[in-house]
Amino acid sequence: xxxSVSDIFMVLGTRTPDIVDLxxxxxxxxMEKILLACAQLGAGEFFxxxxxxxxxxxxxxxxxxxxxxxxxxEEDHSALLLIRSNA
Amino acid sequence: xxxxxxxxxxxxxxxxxxxIPAAFFLTIPIGILAAGCILIATGAAALSxxxxxxxxxxxxxxxxxxxxxxxxxxxxxxxxxxxxTPVPFTRIAHxxxxxxxxxxxxxxxxxxxxxxFAMSAAILCFTIAxxxxxxxxxxxLRRPGTNNETVxxxxxxxxxxxxxxxxxxxxxxxxxxxxxxxNRFLWMQIHLTLALLGWVxxxxxxVSWQVIPMFYLAPAASxxxxxxxxxxxxxxLLLPFVAxxxxxxxxxxxxxxxxAALGALPAALVTWLIHPAxxxxxxxxxxxxxxxxxxxxxKAGLVxxxxxxxxxIVVLLLPEPRWQVLFGWVxxxxxxxxxxxxMLSRIVPFLVWFHRYSARVGLExxxxxxxxxxxxxxxxxxxxxxxxxxLGVAAILIQADILAQFTGVVLIATAISLGSMLIHVxxxxxx
Numbered sequence: 270x271x272x273s274v275s276d277i278f279m280v281l282g283t284r285t286p287d288i289v290d291l292x293x294x295x296x297x298x299x300m301e302k303i304l305l306a307c308a309q310l311g312a313g314e315f316f317x318x319x320x321x322x323x324x325x326x327x328x329x330x331x332x333x334x335x336x337x338x339x340x341x342x343e344e345d346h347s348a349l350l351l352i353r354s355n356a
Numbered sequence: 357x358x359x360x361x362x363x364x365x366x367x368x369x370x371x372x373x374x375x376i377p378a379a380f381f382l383t384i385p386i387g388i389l390a391a392g393c394i395l396i397a398t399g400a401a402a403l404s405x406x407x408x409x410x411x412x413x414x415x416x417x418x419x420x421x422x423x424x425x426x427x428x429x430x431x432x433x434x435x436x437x438x439x440x441t442p443v444p445f446t447r448i449a450h451x452x453x454x455x456x457x458x459x460x461x462x463x464x465x466x467x468x469x470x471x472x473f474a475m476s477a478a479i480l481c482f483t484i485a486x487x488x489x490x491x492x493x494x495x496x497l498r499r500p501g502t503n504n505e506t507v508x509x510x511x512x513x514x515x516x517x518x519x520x521x522x523x524x525x526x527x528x529x530x531x532x533x534x535x536x537x538x539n540r541f542l543w544m545q546i547h548l549t550l551a552l553l554g555w556v557x558x559x560x561x562x563v564s565w566q567v568i569p570m571f572y573l574a575p576a577a578s579x580x581x582x583x584x585x586x587x588x589x590x591x592x593l594l595l596p597f598v599a600x601x602x603x604x605x606x607x608x609x610x611x612x613x614x615x616a617a618l619g620a621l622p623a624a625l626v627t628w629l630i631h632p633a634x635x636x637x638x639x640x641x642x643x644x645x646x647x648x649x650x651x652x653x654x655k656a657g658l659v660x661x662x663x664x665x666x667x668x669i670v671v672l673l674l675p676e677p678r679w680q681v682l683f684g685w686v687x688x689x690x691x692x693x694x695x696x697x698x699m700l701s702r703i704v705p706f707l708v709w710f711h712r713y714s715a716r717v718g719l720e721x722x723x724x725x726x727x728x729x730x731x732x733x734x735x736x737x738x739x740x741x742x743x744x745x746x747l748g749v750a751a752i753l754i755q756a757d758i759l760a761q762f763t764g765v766v767l768i769a770t771a772i773s774l775g776s777m778l779i780h781v782x783x784x785x786x787x
Contacts (some may be wrong), residue, residue, distance in 0.1 A: 295570070297714065300714060304718040309718075322570065325437070330714060
């Protein structure tokens with residue numbers, strides 16, 4: 270990761286949430302961890318995770334829960350996923 | 357929804373209901389069961405020469421009853437998820453499945469001494485089934501939302517299936533009262549090349565690019581490597597067609613059939629040497645070396661793939677037809693069948709978890725995917741599958757009826773084990 274997360278995700282502004290590294294987990298464990306973490310998010314809070322790849326199958330779940338999300342794919346095909354709770 | 361990168365717009369509505377791939381997967385044990393019964397009924401006669409009707413029946417119980425069922429079911433599932441475009445008219449998948457099963461029954465019946473009309477009916481069933489499968493799938497893959505190396509491999513596999521089917525149907529007419537095509541050996545060689553390397557090899561390779569990193573945390577192959585392998589595979593699928601036009605004019609010392617086999621060399625080297633070696637190396641470099649019974653199938657299948665080039669050399673050097681049967685046995689049941697069995701034990705629990713539990717994660721307690729299918733069950737299936745391969749190899753080399761029949765018994769045990777494993781996972785309810 271050459272750029273800082275706030276450069277990648279402008280929506281963060283000056284906030285720098287911890288990056289939860291889920292790259293060493295096999296499918297579907299990253300999805301499980303993210304959905305569990307999202308259930309704990311307060312309104313306007315962010316969750317940032319580093320994943321082994323772009324989690325295509327997760328997106329419909331995020332949408333159905335009314336969460337906003339942004340994803341950035343790294344050169345090694347891993348992905349940074351930023352989620353914001355709107356509730 | 358905003359995103360830093362486009363995501364292909366996947367929707368849960370695009371994915372087919374679990375019942376579609378599950379129905380195909382559940383018929384795979386029937387194909388294995390049929391193969392076991394053929395071996396018990398015919399003994400070593402089905403393992404002596406590739407041209408015997410009993411051998412053709414056994415081979416197609418494996419290719420159509422086992423491999424095609426798994427691959428067709430997987431393509432219905434994978435295409436919307438990986439290519440990002442839904443397959444239209446997916447509900448006709450159940451008709452496709454019924455016609456494939458009926459066609460296979462007629463095909464085997466005719467080859468084992470049944471009436472001519474059984475083959476005519478089989479040809480009709482296969483033609484309708486493949487058109488009903490290939491046209492909607494081809495439509496979805498024509499303009500995929502994502503066009504990565506996996507999608508390109510899927511397209512190659514589907515085009516190969518269309519060609520394999522066409523050539524296969526023309527040859528099957530020989531058993532329905534019409535003559536076999538002129539130069540049957542050449543057409544069989546092209547049929548084999550497209551089936552094993554294009555349809556089966558193309559799909560195994562393209563699926564491995566996705567599932568090996570995703571499920572086993574092994575390093576992904578580089579895009580350059582994937583593109584090179586795809587290019588070599590494609591060239592090895594096209595070159596055999598040159599043999600059709602050369603006849604005996606260019607090569608006095610090679611028959612057109614042998615020329616076709618030689619043309620397939622780039623694809624054979626990719627599928628049975630470079631790809632398995634690469635994936636085995638990547639598996640050995642996994643980030644987290646967690647014990648996983650399904651990975652044993654991948655490893656064993658890839659090691660079997662590496663045996664195929666040496667066996668092919670023996671086939672070229674020794675004229676005895678049993679070596680050709682050995683090649684087919686190791687390719688269909690040892691390489692492709694092994695990998696498919698392993699993938700079923702990993703993908704089916706994943707699909708069940710995804711369709712029935714994932715939407716409720718974080719909202720209420722849900723079981724983890726690993727608890728859906730105990731590792732011991734997968735391990736037991738692996739031992740049976742491996743035993744049947746070894747017994748089959750011994751039966752082919754020794755040509756003993758009792759060994760062939762015992763192989764059939766172990767195949768039936770493998771079918772029961774796989775069937776009960778699939779039912780165990782699929783009957784898990786979301787409530």
